[in-house]
Amino acid sequence: MRDVAIIGVGITNCGEIWEKSMRDMFVEAGLAAIDDASVDHIDSMYVGCMSGGLFVGQEHIGPLMADYLGQAPIPATRVESACASGGAALRCGYLDVASGASDVVLVGGVEKMNDVSGDDATYALATASDQEWEAFNGVTFPGLYAMMAVAHMHKYGTTPEQLAAVAVKNHDNGSLNPVAQFPMKITVEGVLNSVLVADPLHILDCSPVTDGAAAVILCPADMAAKLGGKTPVKIIGSGHATDTIALHSRADMTTLNAVTKSAGKAYEMSGKGPKDIDVCEVHDCFTIAEIIVSEDLGFFEKGKGGAAVEAGDTRIGGKIPLNTSGGLKSKGHPVGASGVAQAVEIVKQLRGEADKRQVKGAKVGMTQNMGGTGASSVVHVMEVM
Amino acid sequence: MRDVAIIGVGITNCGEIWEKSMRDMFVEAGLAAIDDASVDHIDSMYVGCMSGGLFVGQEHIGPLMADYLGQAPIPATRVESACASGGAALRCGYLDVASGASDVVLVGGVEKMNDVSGDDATYALATASDQEWEAFNGVTFPGLYAMMAVAHMHKYGTTPEQLAAVAVKNHDNGSLNPVAQFPMKITVEGVLNSVLVADPLHILDCSPVTDGAAAVILCPADMAAKLGGKTPVKIIGSGHATDTIALHSRADMTTLNAVTKSAGKAYEMSGKGPKDIDVCEVHDCFTIAEIIVSEDLGFFEKGKGGAAVEAGDTRIGGKIPLNTSGGLKSKGHPVGASGVAQAVEIVKQLRGEADKRQVKGAKVGMTQNMGGTGASSVVHVMEVM
Numbered sequence: 001m002r003d004v005a006i007i008g009v010g011i012t013n014c015g016e017i018w019e020k021s022m023r024d025m026f027v028e029a030g031l032a033a034i035d036d037a038s039v040d041h042i043d044s045m046y047v048g049c050m051s052g053g054l055f056v057g058q059e060h061i062g063p064l065m066a067d068y069l070g071q072a073p074i075p076a077t078r079v080e081s082a083c084a085s086g087g088a089a090l091r092c093g094y095l096d097v098a099s100g101a102s103d104v105v106l107v108g109g110v111e112k113m114n115d116v117s118g119d120d121a122t123y124a125l126a127t128a129s130d131q132e133w134e135a136f137n138g139v140t141f142p143g144l145y146a147m148m149a150v151a152h153m154h155k156y157g158t159t160p161e162q163l164a165a166v167a168v169k170n171h172d173n174g175s176l177n178p179v180a181q182f183p184m185k186i187t188v189e190g191v192l193n194s195v196l197v198a199d200p201l202h203i204l205d206c207s208p209v210t211d212g213a214a215a216v217i218l219c220p221a222d223m224a225a226k227l228g229g230k231t232p233v234k235i236i237g238s239g240h241a242t243d244t245i246a247l248h249s250r251a252d253m254t255t256l257n258a259v260t261k262s263a264g265k266a267y268e269m270s271g272k273g274p275k276d277i278d279v280c281e282v283h284d285c286f287t288i289a290e291i292i293v294s295e296d297l298g299f300f301e302k303g304k305g306g307a308a309v310e311a312g313d314t315r316i317g318g319k320i321p322l323n324t325s326g327g328l329k330s331k332g333h334p335v336g337a338s339g340v341a342q343a344v345e346i347v348k349q350l351r352g353e354a355d356k357r358q359v360k361g362a363k364v365g366m367t368q369n370m371g372g373t374g375a376s377s378v379v380h381v382m383e384v385m
Numbered sequence: 386m387r388d389v390a391i392i393g394v395g396i397t398n399c400g401e402i403w404e405k406s407m408r409d410m411f412v413e414a415g416l417a418a419i420d421d422a423s424v425d426h427i428d429s430m431y432v433g434c435m436s437g438g439l440f441v442g443q444e445h446i447g448p449l450m451a452d453y454l455g456q457a458p459i460p461a462t463r464v465e466s467a468c469a470s471g472g473a474a475l476r477c478g479y480l481d482v483a484s485g486a487s488d489v490v491l492v493g494g495v496e497k498m499n500d501v502s503g504d505d506a507t508y509a510l511a512t513a514s515d516q517e518w519e520a521f522n523g524v525t526f527p528g529l530y531a532m533m534a535v536a537h538m539h540k541y542g543t544t545p546e547q548l549a550a551v552a553v554k555n556h557d558n559g560s561l562n563p564v565a566q567f568p569m570k571i572t573v574e575g576v577l578n579s580v581l582v583a584d585p586l587h588i589l590d591c592s593p594v595t596d597g598a599a600a601v602i603l604c605p606a607d608m609a610a611k612l613g614g615k616t617p618v619k620i621i622g623s624g625h626a627t628d629t630i631a632l633h634s635r636a637d638m639t640t641l642n643a644v645t646k647s648a649g650k651a652y653e654m655s656g657k658g659p660k661d662i663d664v665c666e667v668h669d670c671f672t673i674a675e676i677i678v679s680e681d682l683g684f685f686e687k688g689k690g691g692a693a694v695e696a697g698d699t700r701i702g703g704k705i706p707l708n709t710s711g712g713l714k715s716k717g718h719p720v721g722a723s724g725v726a727q728a729v730e731i732v733k734q735l736r737g738e739a740d741k742r743q744v745k746g747a748k749v750g751m752t753q754n755m756g757g758t759g760a761s762s763v764v765h766v767m768e769v770m
Contacts, residue, residue, distance in 0.1 A: 001485045021517070044625075052512070053438040057520075059512040060467035063627040063643075063760035067634070073646045075625035076761070077473050078465040082445035088462050092477055099484035100386045101623075127437070127444040132406070135442075238486075240429075240460035242448040249452070258448075261458045375448035376461070 001098040003221035005232040005385060008037025009344040014212035014332030015181040022056050022112035023068045025213040029337075030069045030108050033215035038229045042217075043102035045069075045076040048089035048109035049336035052078075054124035056112050065108065075102075082128030083285060085109060086214070086339025087369030087378030091240050094380075097218050108215035109337030121209050125335070128372040130246040142206055142286070144247055144373045146198035149288035151253040153200065155303065158291065160200050162306030164191035166287035167204050167329055169315055174326020176357040181210050181332030205287040207327075212334035214341040225385065231351045233365075237270030237381035239263060245375040254303075256374035259296040263368065263379045267298075270381040274298035277320060277381070278362040279349045281342035283370035284327040290314075293368055294322060297379075316359055324349060324357045339369030339378060350384040386483040388606035390617040390770060393422025394729040399597035399717030400566040407441050407497035408453045410598035414722075415454045415493050418600035423614045427602075428487035430454075430461040433474035433494035434721035437463075439509035441497050450493065460487075467513030468670060470494060471599070471724025472754030472763030476625050479765075482603050493600035494722035506594050510720070513757040515631035527591055527671070529632055529758050531583035534673035536638040538585065540688065543676060545585050547691030549576035551672035552589050552714055554700055559711020561742040566595055566717030590672040592712075597719035599726040610770065616736045618750075622655030622766030624648060630760040639688075641759035644681040648753065648764045652683075655766040659683035662705060662766070663747040664734045666727035668755035669712040675699075678753055679707060682764075701744055709734060709742045724754030724763060735769040 010032025012025050020028070026047070034042070047065050052058045059078075066076035081088040086109035093107035113121055126135035129144060152158045168188055174180035191204040224232035241261035244250055250257070267273055274297060282297070284290035291305035299320045300308045308314060314322040325331045325345035328338055346365035348354045363384050370377045395417025397410050405413070411432070419427070432450050437443045444463075451461035466473040471494035478492035498506055511520035514529060537543045553573055559565035576589040609617035626646035629635055635642070652658055659682060667682070669675035676690035684705045685693045693699060699707040710716045710730035713723055731750035733739045748769050755762045 023517075051438045051444050053436045053509065054444075056516070057508070057512055058516045059436050059439075059465060059509075060514070060630060060757050060760060062466050062473070063756065064515065064630045066627045067629045067631075067760065072628055072760075073626040073643055075476075076627050077477065077625070080444060080463040080465055081447050088447070091460075092462065092480075095477075095480050095484045095486055098486065099480045101480055101483065123442070124438065124444075127442055129445070130449065131441070131443045132408075240462070241458040242451045242461050243457055244452045245445060245449045246452075258458055371448065372445050375445060375452065375457075 002100060003234060004094050004097045004218055005221040005224035005234045006216050006347050007219055007224050007229055007232050008033045008217035009347045010036055011179055011214040011341055011344045012212050013179045014210050014334060016114045017211040022110055023064060026065045026108055026110040027068050029213035029215040030106060033217050037217035039104050039217060041104060042071055042074060042106045043104050044074050044096055045071060045106045046089040046093045047078045048085035048340055049078055050080060050082050050085050050111055051124045051127060056115055081376045082371035083335045084339055084369045084371035084376045084378050085336040090339060090343055090380060091238055091378055093218050094235055094238050097220060103219055103223060105218045106215055107218060107340060109340035110213040111334040111336040112211050113209045114211050133246050142198040142201050145286040145288055146201045148253050149200050152288060152292060155254050158306035160192060161188055162310050163205055163287040164188040165309045166290045167191050169309060170284060170323050170327040170329040173324050173357055174330025177326045177331055180326045180330050181208055182330050201286055207285045207329050207333040210332035210334040212332055212337050214337045214344050216340060216343050232385045233347045233350045233382045234385050235380055236383050237266035239265030239379045241377055243375050245372060247373050256292055256296050258374050258377035259293055262377040263297050266379040266381045272364060272381055276364050277366045278364050279321050279324060279359040280366040281325060281345050282322050282368045284323055284329050285333060297368060316357055321359050324359060342367040342369055346382055350382060387485060388619060389479050389482045389603050390606040390609035390619045391601050391732050392604055392609050392614055392617050393418045393602035394732045395421055396564055396599040396726055396729045397597050398564050399595050399719060401499045402596040407495055408449060411450045411493055411495040412453050414598035414600040415491060418602050422602035424489050424602060426489060427456055427459060427491045428489050429459050429481055430456060430491045431474040431478045432463045433470035433725055434463055435465060435467050435470045435496055436509045436512060441500055466761045467756035468720045469724055469754045469756035469761045469763050470721040475724060475728055475765060476623055476763055478603050479620055479623050482605060488604055488608060490603045491600055492603060492725060494725035495598035496719040496721040497596050498594045499596050518631050527583040527586050530671040530673055531586045533638050534585050537673060540639050543691035545577060546573055547695050548590055548672040549573040550694045551675045552576050554694060555669060555708050555712040555714040558709050558742055559715025562711045562716055565711045565715050566593055567715050586671055592670045592714050592718040595717035595719040597717055597722050599722045599729050601725060601728050617770045618732045618735045618767045619770050620765055621768050622651035624650030624764045626762055628760050630757060632758050641677055641681050643759050643762035644678055647762040648682050651764040651766045657749060657766055661749050662751045663749050664706050664709060664744040665751040666710060666730050667707050667753045669708055669714050670718060682753060701742060706744050709744060727752040727754055731767055735767060
């Protein structure tokens with residue numbers, strides 16, 4: 001397998017982007033990444049998108065985006081793994097370059113979620129769970145993650161204040177990110193006094209419904225070294241794993257097997273461990289998700305994730321800064337794009353281009369992107385070249 | 386890149402499968418392929434599916450299928466390229482093995498299309514076209530292919546009888562395939578007297594709405610040689626290309642650039658040309674599609690595809706047998722599965738297991754799978770090992 005590097009990144013504003021269509025947003029992010037990489041051609045494309053069909057009535061998204069990006073007739077493939085679609089697309093692009101089939105690959109992600117009603121968005125998102133056994137019976141994603149939160153609180157003593165601390169930290173980071181959907185700072189009291197969606201999760205424990213797109217350009221590491229563009233970032237570990245799609249099929253709701261397995265593979269391949277990671281974007285679709293994932297990635301002892309965030313260990317300047325971008329919570333969660341947006345943030349951090357949210361001296365970064373209640377997880381470890 | 390072989394295949398009955406869900410059908414095909422390959426483990430999975438969201442309200446299809454196939458926590462990725470989803474999934478699986486990341490890969494495809502109304506199925510299928518410029522304005526797929534047919538008739542003198550001859554030949558082949566949805570034989574007169582859907586296409590010029598699933602098992606060619614199972618079939622060429630998604634953006638509606646480009650790459654990689662192919666499955670979603678594709682693959686001079694089918698050149702025993710399975714027209718068209726089902730047929734032909742529809746002495750086969758009106762096309766050339 002050839003070594004692979006990221007040589008360009010691009011991202012749109014995240015939020016309610018009424019003036020742009022799904023294809024407009026993808027093209028904006030794609031062109032930004034191509035410009036950032038200073039490449040004159042692309043050999044193939046992968047597009048992460050969760051549900052073009054339900055959100056905007058459009059499938060066949062790979063060729064659509066290649067066409068509008070002016071790249072047809074190159075191969076273009078849409079990849080879906082619910083909210084981990086972007087991470088899964090990144091892995092497909094990585095394998096394409098690693099195999100030798102393509103040299104310059106664009107991996108993008110996009111979701112246009114605000115063109116349907118709130119009810120329809122809730123239905124579309126619920127297709128990431130087991131429809132026959134979960135969603136059709138009425139449970140929604142806040143409900144599923146609330147069950148995980150209650151189990152974690154019961155087993156480990158995690159508190160509502162600790163959940164709220166995740167949101168507060170991510171909004172603090174998001175306030176430093178110009179593309180964030182909700183850059184306002186919030187407080188623990190504010191979270192606890194916000195509307196209860198599914199006990200114990202308040203609305204400020206939940207990531208928003210977001211329009212947005214992100215893209216990265218990959219090429220072989222040796223080519224990246226010769227191109228002489230911006231500092232390349234090498235993908236040194238790639239792990240992808242799955243779990244039962246239904247929450248009720250799992251032995252333990254307080255840990256996510258797909259996260260543990262995907263991280264284990266990425267760590268093994270990279271020769272790095274949790275202690276070597278300088279900055280990490282994790283899948284904080286709900287505050288409890290960030291706590292569980294921070295434990296399952298090995299950053300904290302099992303059950304201590306809540307105390308860690310409360311102690312400031314996951315802040316910029318802390319032991320392991322998580323979600324410097326503001327995460328899905330504050331930056332926003334355009335589901336199919338989120339995994340690619342994570343890679344954009346880590347590349348900026350490792351290049352030293354993260355402005356006020358820069359983690360000083362960051363050399364090794366990681367992304368962890370998750371689908372549903374963790375039925376899929378994709379982890380990439382990256383190192384500055 | 387490592388050489389890759391197909392070592393196992395499986396397929397369900399195609400048709401209105403009321404008693405089985407999407408996941409049931411996928412598991413049936415997947416287990417059949419695993420059994421056929423006699424492998425004791427799988428390293429990763431790809432699932433072709435066009436619109437789980439619109440057809441059955443289920444996305445996150447990769448981990449769902451890995452879970453129900455008993456394969457979690459292996460990586461499992463859903464791939465979408467409209468009706469070319471299966472072919473695109475096969476290419477992703479091919480690259481995964483070729484890269485060295487995985488050894489044993491299951492590539493499956495599935496679609497459950499009959500659980501929604503006819504109107505809803507028509508809407509779901511139209512998401513393979515450009516929704517903003519085509520489908521939302523009222524054009525459906527029979528309408529789009531009818532425009533291509535009219536253009537081809539105008540430019541090359543192709544006749545309604547020649548279109549009908551494609552359907553007649555494919556139903557003759559389908560009558561020999563035990564999994565075919567419509568195995569009855571039909572006549573040219575029968576096609577011409579059937580209901581007109583979009584002039585000049587009658588209902589018997591159109592492929593049906595189908596439930597079904599198919600799967601193949603891939604591994605490195607050198608491993609296949611050592612396994613000692615059924616005769617392995619090597620993938621010697623893989624080509625994938627795109628075109629404008631909207632028909633009106635193209636300079637010529639009588640040729641499909643993505644087909645020409647994807648075939649060109651697959652021929653170049655394999656060192657084979659049209660004359661070397663003994664048997665081929667092509668994307669006959671409508672009769673005109675098979676005629677255009679048979680020309681664009683280089684089997685016949687441009688404009689002579691209609692005359693060729695009428696002369697029997699594409700029948701079993703003819704110059705180049707096309708769609709020995711019965712094709713999408715008679716075997717059925719479970720859209721996300723069709724590209725994988727094509728590979729199942731070619732492997733059976735190259736192994737000499739195609740029973741009454743066997744092409745004698747077939748050593749080199751090809752599959753051509755297409756999305757929308759040809760905005761994506763995936764071609765694989767295969768050779769018996």
